[in-house]
Amino acid sequence: MHQSLDIAAILRRAEQFSPHREVVSREPDRSCHRTTYGELAARARRLASALLRLGLEPGTRVATLCATHRQHWEAYYAAPIAGLVTHPLNPRLHPDDIAFIADHAGDRVLIVDEAFLPLYEQIRDRTPFRNVVVVGTAPPGLLGYEQLLATGDPEWQPAELDERSTALVTYTSGTTGRPKGVEVSHRAIAVHALSSALPGWLAIRDDDVVMPVVPMFHALAWGWPYTAALLGAKQVLPGPFLDPDSLLELIAGERVTLTGGVPTVWMGLLNTLDAAPGTHDTSSLRAVLSGGATAPPAMIEGLRGRHAVPLVHTWGMTELVMGAVANLTxxxxxxxxxxxxxxxxxxxxxxxxxxxxxxxxxxxxxxxxxxxxxxxxxxxxxxxxxxxxxxxxxxxxxxxxxxxxxxxxxxxxxxxxxxxxxAKDLVKSGGEWISTPELESALMDHPAVAEAAVVAVADEKWTERPLAVVAFRPGTTATPEELREFIAPKVARWWLPERIEIVEAIPKTAVGKFNKLALRQQYDTPTDTPDAAKADS
Structure with missing residues (x-):
């Protein structure tokens, strides 16, 4: 009853009970590298030993600047089982934010993809890294990943771990201020993996093929690298290739049963499927999870109805990884x-x-x-x-x-x-609340609209009013008046935005959400709204 709930226990189970279960990792040249839990576990333990031989003290932060691939998976396990802390850095953030985060966390080691070396050069002089390890070809003065791995002891085993000690650190994206760090314990990872895998939530089984599209540098890939390993499910790691065609290729080729990512990814997938109905095989999918932002109902119904792709809504945050799943009770x-x-x-x-x-x-x-x-x-x-x-x-x-x-x-x-x-995005117009996701969903029901974001802008009469920013599907268009007429039956009259701005693409945050902070800064100028806008309030 006192056995530690820790990441080492997850790795042991994968190695002992699923040693031959396949893990597929997409390489920079787009080929698929095939390995097994048994091989990955042995490499993770050896990497843990190699990290300790660098002279790192318990609790030292080992940062990663990597896509979702097998070496990143190994680092997810290696540092925590060695009593160190894995810290995934988000390469999509501004270099200033990455440098701040690495310094704030006190990162001492960096494992970085060769493709991100130009980004590393931008932050090098502002970060506390003592050792830099390159996945790929290492330039002079830096250590290659396989070179470091070779220094590890292949017989090394982890000591007993304190389940309440920190295993990982992850930071918010900093869209409303400086990024903030969250420590995640071994126990938190273990209990989260158990809970999320239960029937009624992810319901992962050993015959599943799990592909995390949410990157390993964002919200710990929703914990899936741990949950799938605990259950012995095959994992498909898509690397940096998250475009619809690449994902559809992996879904069909590897017979993916469960995948998850942000709504913008699945909107792109829907557009690709709509453009060539019947071309792509998605029959293996039992669930596509969407989280990070509200999924438009039109997208949910488009995937489910037109392509038999069962999209399932989820909710989570950096501070709690995954929190809720919208399966039917x-x-x-x-x-x-x-x-x-x-x-x-x-x-x-x-x-x-x-x-x-x-x-x-x-x-x-x-x-x-x-x-x-x-x-x-x-x-x-x-x-x-x-x-x-x-x-x-x-x-x-x-x-x-x-x-x-x-x-x-x-x-x-x-x-x-x-x-x-x-709370920061609600529009409070004349003392009444307007829900921006409901307006966005209504706009994205229009057949011409690919993306829609709604933000609050200052208004002299009503304090705030909604402003909509819309991007159209290729080859389609609509006027602001036509869009207002389309959504008028779906929302209260006083919700209708007076201003609808047409753009080629809506700016995104580092994790693929609509960047509403940037939109507010661009469009937030006071207006004098006609009384008719609130006539029905």
């Missing part, structure tokens, strides 16, 4: 489609061991599917504070230890969370 399995649909559009029911509540202006709100409040959550893998940021921690955690998510939600009587908006 037992009492909805045989319900009419009209009753099932709103539950599929919700963010889902929290995973086992997670507790939720929502706080409104007058206190905690009822679970009635209508009352709005900011979602608060606690559980065994929810962070307790930010690294070295006591003021930010005090602001984000309640006095009794619940994490304030910043998501404004309703909670149904079945426990389904539905996000109305991020």
């Amino acid at each position: 037992w009492d909805l399995q045989d319900a009419p489609e009209d009753e099932q649909r709103p539950h599929r559009y919700a963010q889902g029911v929290p995973m086992p061991f997670l507790e939720i509540r929502a706080r409104g202006d007058a206190g905690y709100v009822a679970w009635d599917g209508q009352s709005l409040g900011e979602l608060e959550i606690r559980g065994p893998w929810v962070a307790q504070e930010y690294v070295g940021a006591p003021e930010a921690s005090a602001e984000q955690w309640t006095d009794d230890g619940w994490f304030r998510t910043g998501d404004v939600v309703t909670i149904s009587d079945r426990g389904y969370i539905r996000i109305a908006d991020r």
